[in-house]
Amino acid sequence: MTTKQLAMMAAGLEVTAGSALIANPDFVVQLLIDASLSSGGIAVGRVGGFGLLSLGLACWPTRDVVTAQATSGLFIYYLLATLYIGYLGAVGGFVGYLLWPAFVLHGLLALLLAAPAYGAVRREWHFPKITVQIASEIVLSPKEKAGTATKATQRNSLWLHNTRKYLAKGNYVMSQNHFTLSFPLKTPAEAKALAEQLPPLMPAIFQAQDAIGTIHYSRFTVLSEKTLLFLGDFDGEFSQLMAQLAQRAGPVFDAILQHVVDPPLTPVADHTDAFVEWTADHLLHALNLYTAYPEVTAKEVKALAAAANIVGAGELHPFLVILPMKSKLAFIEVELILRARGHGTTKDLDKVGTPHFAQFVPLEDYQVGFFTVYDGSFDKYIADFTKNIGQVFDLLFKFTKGAPPSPCRKYLQEFIDFAAGANRTPIGFYQAYPGLSVQDIHALIADSVSQPGSSAA
DSSP, rough: OOOHHHHHHHHHHHHHHHHHHHHOOHHHHHHHHSSSOHHHHHHHHHHHHHHHHHHHHHHOOOOOOOOOOHHHHHHHHHHHHHHHHHHHHHOOOHHHOOOOHHHHHHHHHHHHHHHHHHHHHHHHHHOEEEEEEEOOOOOOHHHHHTTSSSHHHHHHHHHHHHHHHHHHOOOOOEEEEEEEEEBSSSSSHHHOOOOOGGGGGGGHHHHHHHHHHEEEEEEEEEEEEEEEEEEEEEESSHHHHHHHHHSSSSSHHHHHHHTBSOOOSSSGGGGGHHHHHHHHHTOOOOOOEESSSSSSHHHHHHHHHHTTTTTOOOOEEEEEEEBBBBSHHHHHHHHHHHHHHHHHHHHHHHHHHHHEEEEEEEEEGGGGEEEEEESSOOHHHHHHHHHHHHHHHHHHHHBBBTOOOOOTTTTTHHHHHHHHHHOOEEEEEEEEETTTTTTHHHEEEHHEEEETTTTTO
C-alpha cells in the first residue's frame, strides 16, 4: 500500500467518524464506550465531529502527493487516539462493542503511518532550504491593466509589478532549494549505456522543465560506474517538483529506471506517488547552499528580462567537482567544517560575483561534490574563485586524496589542472533563462526596485 492510499484510507475513516458524530453523537458514544451523553455532551460531541471531519478533509491527498503535514498529522492523531482508547478500556473500566476494535484499528493505522510520517518530517528538517517571508497577494492596478495589450504582456507585467512591490517592501516570495538525486545502477555497463542513451532525451526533459517553470538549472552526470546523478536548483517544494517531473517527463525517467537497482513502479506518470517516495529516499542532502539572488524565482527572472526586453548573451557553465576524502574520519570532519562555515562561504561566493548557485554535497565512497553554475570562462572563474574562496579549499585539501599543493592562490595552475581533472562532464544543461549572467540578474532586480511607484505599499 502506498502512502497516498494509506492517507486516503485514514482520512476517509475520520471523515466517516466525524460525520457520524455530527449526525448522532450519543449513538456513537454508546457503541464506543457504552455510556450516555447529556445535552451538553451531545453538543460537545458534535464539535468533536466537526474536528474529525475537518482533519479528514485537510489530510486528504492531492492528485499528485501527500504532504508532510498530512502524514505527520494523521500519525499523531492515531497514536494519541490509540493510547487514550486503550486507557479507557484498561484503566477507565469502559466497555463498548467498538472499544477494542477501535483500539486495534487506530493502533494499526498509527503503525502504518509511522514510517511515512518519520520520512516526511526528516525531509522537512534536513532538506536545505532558503526561505524568505511571503508577501500578501498583489494584483495589477487599473492603469497597468489598461496598458497591457496581450495576455503574455499582462502576465509579464503582473510578475514585474509583484516583484517590484516585494523587493521595495523587503518581502519576497521565495523558497529556493537544490536537489541531488542518486540513481544506483545495476552494473558498470548500465552507466555506459545511460551516457549514450540520455543525450537524445534531453530536449524532452528540457521542454518539461520549461512547462513546470520552477527549475533554474539542472543537469545529469555519471558519478561512477554504479551511480548516475541528477542535479537541479529550483523554487518550491521537492515533492511537488518530483510529481510534476513524473507527469511531464515520465518517459525520460522510465528509460533511466530500466538501469536502476530496485526502481519504483513504471510508467512513473501512472505511479506518481511511488516515484515521489523513491526520489525522496534517494535524495542527497547538501551540506550548505548558495544562491546569488535569493529574492527572485525562476519565473520572476524570466518576467523581469522579458519586461526589460533583455536577451541573455553570456556564457554559463556547470561545474561538477568531486573531492575524494582520505578516510571516513576525514569525510566526517569535512562535513562538520562545511556545515559550520555556511554563512562564511556565502559571503566569499558573493565576492566572486559569477556563481549563480553552489552546493557542497556528500557522496558515496567518502566523496564530497562541489556543484555550481557560473558565468564566463573556466580559467577566469577559477582565478576569481581562488582569490575569494581559495582558503576554503586549502582547508578541504588537507583531507583530500591527491590534492594539489596549497595555498591555491600561490599554486593557481596546479589548482586549475586539479579542478579540470576532478570535474565531471554534464549530460545536458538546462537553463531557465539562458545567457543571463549574475550581474544581468542583479541589474534587472535593481532596475525593478528603482522604477517609479515600486515603493508603494
